Amino acid sequence: MKFVEFVGGPYDGHKHYTYSSYLTPQAALPVSRNLIAAVGGEETGPLLPASSVAIYVLMYRAEGPFYSFAGQTRAETHHV
Numbered sequence: 001m002k003f004v005e006f007v008g009g010p011y012d013g014h015k016h017y018t019y020s021s022y023l024t025p026q027a028a029l030p031v032s033r034n035l036i037a038a039v040g041g042e043e044t045g046p047l048l049p050a051s052s053v054a055i056y057v058l059m060y061r062a063e064g065p066f067y068s069f070a071g072q073t074r075a076e077t078h079h080v
Helices: 035-039
Strands: 002-007 015-018 026-031 052-061 064-074
Touching: 026 035, 026 064
Parallel strands: 002 064
Antiparallel strands: 002 015, 026 052, 052 064
16 A cells, blocks of 8 residues: 655645555545544544535656645535
8 A cells, every 4th residue: 555645725735545556537525624634633523514625636756646736616516
């Protein structure tokens, strides 16, 4: 297993451990007031509904793959 880091946007600095074969060309991640803290391991109570969706694009560098922030949109437009 390797980690993939998220660069930029609301998930900046988050590292997700996975197999390289599971990586997709793009990732759409929900964003809420407490979801990002919960993903980081903090106790946040019940998760709040997503207010937006962060879009990341898979890229590569010498250290390995990473997801680069490509933009953000309202959650309602994606039926999250």
